[in-house]
Amino acid sequence: TQIDETSRTGYxxxxxxxxINDPNGPMYYKGLYHLFYQYNPKGAVWGNIVWAHSVSTDLIDWTALDPGIYPSKPFDINGCWSGSATLLPSGVPVMMYTGIDPDEHQVQNVAYPKNLSDPFLREWVKPDYNPIISPDGxxxxxxxxxxxxxxxxPDRHWRLLVGSKVGDKGLAVLYRSRDFKRWVxxxxxxxxxxxGMWECPDFFPVAVHGGSRHHRRGVDTAELRDAAVAEEVKYVLKVSLDLTRYEYYTVGSYDHATDRYTPDAGFPDNDYGLRYDYGDFYASKSFYDPAKRRRILWGWANESDTVPDDRKKGWAGIQAIPRKLWLSPRGKQLIQWPVEEIKALRAKHVNVSDKVVKSDQYFEVTGFKSVQSDVEVAFAIKDLSKAEQFNPAWLRDPQALCKKRGARVTGEVGPFGLWVLAAGDLTERTAVFFRVFKTTGSKHVVLMCNDPTxxxxxxxVYRPTFAGFVNVDIAQTKTIALRTLIDxxxxxxxxxxxxxxILTxxxxxxxVGDDAHLFVFNHGEVDIKVVKLDAWEMKTPKMNAPAQ
Ligand code: DQQ
Structure with a gap:
């Protein structure tokens, strides 16, 4: 196949x-970040699934290795599906993944590195005692x-979760083992x-604020043997809903003695809960990075063009920029931010400051190529008094609200934001924007949208409008920040x-190319001000180029 490069990503x-689909077994081992992912070595549609494998020293430049895990034994002959890495106390990494057996049954297998002194961990061995967890009971x-x-x-048993369902009920099934071999x-x-079905569960500790800046650091589950650390953590449970193709998480407490997880009050526990991302982001998985003591989240973003388009392009699927993830100071939600390493890609810089954008005005950010860029902007809102009244019924479904009030529907405070990947004549453009509403007791609701109409x-092309609420006290801050990675x-x-x-x-x-422009727009009645806008062209890192 000819590879169509037009819409391929740079960084x-x-x-x-x-x-490609789900990220698998991400980990840090002997100075290298490893990323495995679901991959079809034969084409641009899902099928023939193996674990492709790439390594990096900095999460930016990636070197592709041969697939690490691929169908080779009866217990995975019909596919090597998603799974995770665990670092044993001896320092040995072990992969646990789902194999599809000759009866199309889903079973769980382990694989160990063949040669521990090879930091690339190119070859993986599957013991003959696989599968180690079968779908019985x-x-x-x-x-x-x-x-x-x-x-x-603390009882010296390993534990892990496997996604499942019974009827309409999604499950995080718990298994225990003494030796990582016999699981009950x-x-x-x-x-x-x-x-419905829970795919790709993820369960991990996060540090609570406790008055220090250190809450942004990640927590290694091994540290939890220290009681002082164990007292300062909450747990996150994330699930990927097969039915809607969205992910939801809760923050809560986990009782080791009873192996019960209880979401904190205020976390809607099912399909209207919080999301890592309100756009195209699925089957995500996090890992603890001991090198920088942080938790990093990887998530897959599928294409939204058609299957014939994917075949024509010769490729489909990307991973989102890895995000550092931590608990907000009040413990009400998680915060995510692109790993700091990507700043090393920043090249030509332009900026704008203190520029008022009046009602129904817009301007272009010129002097740089925005097709592959990183844009940070802070908007100030002069007057919140005119904000439209918010209907509490909208709280359940920001996406539906944004669909009704897309980027072209005028408002009072907003819509204001960016038009990205825009044609010079604006006949094509993707809007990333905010709207501010007024609710009871002089409170406000901020809606963030992505309108690709x-x-x-x-x-x-499938063009869903994506949206989420932003938990900020806008009356106090009077400003709101936006960072958009365009690629x-x-x-x-x-x-x-x-x-x-929101990823779209x-x-x-x-x-496309040099014909992609960046604009700031305000389609609300109230003036807004760009306090500061910084934009950088982004360099192209080494991205899995086939070995010479
Ligand atoms: N993708 C894998 C499954 C997982 C799904 C198969 C989620 O293991 O449930 O490619 O995208």
Whole structure:
């Protein structure tokens, strides 16, 4: 196949060709970051799934290795699906993944590195005692997959979760083991919800604020043996809903003795809960990075063009920029921010400051190429008194609200924000914007949206409007920040310093290469001000180029 480069990303992770989906087994080992991912070595659609493998010293430049895990034994002959890495106390990494057996049953297998002194960990050995977890005891063999990283309890048992369902109920099934070989199912799942199948569960500790700046650091589950550390953590449970293709998380407490997880009050526990990302972001997985003591989140962003388009392009799927993730000071949500390493890609810089954008005005940010860029902007709102009244019924569904009030629908405070990947004549453009509403007791609600309705001339492309609320006290701050990573067919935005994130895939026909422009717009009645806007062209890192 000819590879169509037009909408390929420059600094978002992707292999040179073919289909990719879920990130698998991310970890740091002997100075290298490892990323495995679901990959079809034969084409640009899902199928023939293996674990492709890339390594990096900095999460920016990636070197592709041969697939690490691929069908080779009866217990995975029909596919090597998603799974996770666990670092054993001896320093040995072990992969646990879902294999598809000759009966199309989903089973869990382990694989160990063949040669521990090879930092690349190129070869993986699957012991003959696999599968080590089979779908028995009432488990649905076609809904039993995606084992998490294991954690070690005070009772000297390993534990891990496997995603599953019973009827309409999604499950995080809990298993325990003394030796990582013989696993026993617990009597009750760690957690469940009436949402359909739970794919790719993730369960990990986060540091609580405790008055220090250190809450941004990650927590290694191994540290939890220290009681003082264990007291200062909360837990995050994330699930990927097969039905809606969205992910939800809660923050809560976990009782080691009873193996129960209880979400904190205020966390809606099912399909209207908080999301890592309100856009195209799925099957995510986090890992603890001991090198910088942080937790890093990887997530897959699917294409939103058509399958024939993907075949024509010769590739499909990217990984979002890895994000550092931590608990907000009040413990009400997670904050995510692109790993600091990507700043090393920043090249030509332009900036704008103290520029008022009056009602129905816009301006272009010139002097740089925005098609592959990083844009940070702070907007100030002079007058919140005119903000439109918020209807509490809208709280349940920001996406529906944004669909009704897209970027072209005038408002009072907002819509204001960026038009990215825009044609010079604005016939193509993707809007990333805010709207501010007034609610009871002089409180406000801030909505962040991504409206791709006008992103492309191509009529077949799926163009959902994505949106989430931003938990800020706008009456107090009077400003709101936005960072958007633009990369040919990706628009990845972080509102209010990473409180609300939205990733979208768009396929402009005209706004490509040097013809992609960046604008600031205000389609509300109230003036807004760009306090500061910084934009950088982004260099192209070494991205899995085939070895010479
Ligand atoms: N993708 C994998 C499964 C997982 C799904 C198969 C989520 O293991 O449940 O490619 O995208």
């Amino acid at each position: 978002h992770f992707q292999p040179p060709k073919h289909w 009432g488990i649905n063999a076609s809904a039993f997959r995606d084992p998490t990283t294991a954690w070690y309890g 199912k617990a009597h009750h799942p760690l957690h469940s919800g009436l949402t 006008n992103s492309t001339f191509e009529s077949q 040919h067919s990706v628009v990845e935005s972080f509102g209010a310093g990473g409180k609300t994130c 895939r768009v396929y402009p026909k005209k706004a």
